Each structure stands twice: as C-alpha cells, then as structure tokens.
C-alpha cells in the first residue's frame with residue numbers, strides 16, 4: 679500500500695502493507711493514505727483483524743486513526759488486535775477519549791517490548807514473531823511463518839497395502855502404524871506437499887549482527903532501502919539502510935528473494951539502487967505501489 683519513506687508524494691504513499699497467509703490478512707504499518715490504497719486494491723477493511731505497527735514514526739502510523747474511525751462507521755463489531763511499541767497506548771487512549779463515540783468493536787492492544795525474537799501470534803496455519811530492529815526509536819520487525827501442512831498420502835500405496843481410513847489418518851498426521859509385527863512408517867507412506875513459507879519484514883532499520891540470524895532462510899525479505907550508495911552517510915546517521923546493506927542482510931540470511939522499499943523521495947530513478955543491491959543479491963526487486971507479490975509454493979511431489 680505504500681513504499682515511500684518519511685514523506686508521502688504523488689507517486690508513493692508512506693509505509694503500509696497487507697500480508698495474506700491462507701485466509702488471514704495482516705496490515706503491517708499504516709501510513710497516511712492507507713485507507714484509500716486498500717479501497718483501490720479492493721481489500722475490504724473487514725478482512726483485517728490484526729494490525730502490526732513497526733514503530734511510532736508518523737510515516738508508519740498516521741493512517742491508523744482514520745482507518746479505525748472508518749471501521750466504526752462501517753459498523754464493525756469484530757474485535758481488532760493491534761501490535762505496536764508500548765508508547766502507542768497513549769495515542770490509542772487519546773483516540774478513545776476524543777473520537778471513539780461510534781466505536782462498537784474491541785480494540786485489543788498488545789505492546790511490543792521484547793529484547794529478542796518472540797512469537798506474538800499463533801494461529802492454526804501460521805505464526806508471527808516480532809524482533810527488535812536497529813532504528814532511532816524502539817522498532818520491531820516481523821516474521822510470518824506458515825506452519826507445516828498435513829502430510830499427503832502416497833495414493834498408489836493405499837490400494838497396494840489396503841490401508842484403512844484410520845491408518846491413513848494416522849499416517850497423514852505423521853504417526854507410524856502397527857500391523858502385527860510390521861510397522862508402516864509415516865515417512866514411507868506420505869510426503870510433505872510443500873515446504874512452509876516465510877516472510878520477513880525489516881523496516882525501518884540499519885544493519886545489525888543478529889538480524890540475518892532472526893530471519894534466516896526467509897523466502898521473501900521486505901527491507902528498508904531508504905538510500906542508494908550516494909547517501910550511505912545518511913543511512914548510518916539516521917539508522918536506515920542503503921539497498922546494498924539490505925542485500926547484504928538478505929544474503930547473510932540465506933534468503934531467497936529481497937524486496938526493497940521505504941524509498942527516499944530524493945530518488946526519481948530507482949534503477950541505480952536496484953543495480954547496487956543486485957551486485958550482492960541478484961534476486962532483488964523494487965517494491966511497487968499496489969502490487970501483489972506471491973511467494974510460490976515449493977511443491978514436494
């Protein structure tokens with residue numbers, strides 16, 4: 679929904695992203711204009727039950743109160759969960775005091791205060807972890823991890839060995855099955871249909887030692903790329919990253935793909951920034967507004 683850094687401009691909105699895992703949709707950051715972008719993308723607000731705010735800089739946050747108000751005007755009753763740094767509580771209290779007359783839904787605030795990587799959301803099909811980043815204020819990154827799917831049965835073996843429904847159920851859960859003295863091993867009769875996918879969100883941040891470990895093996899990394907090489911000094915001064923720094927982190931993490939975002943408005947042409955990242959990490963792409971990126975399934979059969 680938004681790929682710009684500090685200030686919105688006619689071409690780019692400030693940070694906001696929708697992450698869809700199976701039927702769950704998460705709003706990650708909520709910069710100004712997020713409501714409009716969601717509507718332009720045909721994403722109903724009722725689909726969003728969890729909002730994750732990385733840090734309390736306006737470019738990641740200024741859209742949330744408008745969104746909360748519109749949700750109320752639309753008659754929302756389903757509870758909403760907001761994960762944000764602890765300081766967000768004061769802002770939410772102010773919103774409740776001043777603007778919450780028509781709010782008929784519960785807003786459940788979960789403060790992010792961890793010093794390392796911690797799981798914050800656990801659902802049937804996925805988990806979400808948060809971890810601290812290296813920015814000027816308390817900032818958190820997020821790792822979305824799909825859970826391992828149920829194993830698939832090798833169909834040709836059902837008939838060969840006359841497997842019963844009970845046996846098939848157990849094998850699919852990964853349990854071995856006893857038949858007298860013989861043991862049917864789940865790993866022989868089943869296979870994992872696909873490898874669970876992982877998405878890491880790292881914005882805003884300067885590089886730091888633990889980051890590649892915390893996002894190791896991610897299929898897709900969305901990373902702060904505020905500057906190109908020419909403003910490396912700014913990246914260091916303001917605790918952001920250049921595209922090359924983002925690429926180094928993705929490389930060290932053994933990631934599969936990298937998406938650069940949070941671009942400074944000073945860059946009209948982002949191609950040099952992309953080229954610099956690709957020198958280190960070829961599978962790098964520029965984030966585009968209102969564009970959908972899909973992590974392909976890595977099927978095992």
Ligand SMILES: [Zn+2]
Nearest residue numbers: 683684737882
């Ligand atoms: Zn920012």
Ligand SMILES: [Zn+2]
Nearest residue numbers: 733735813882
């Ligand atoms: Zn920031």
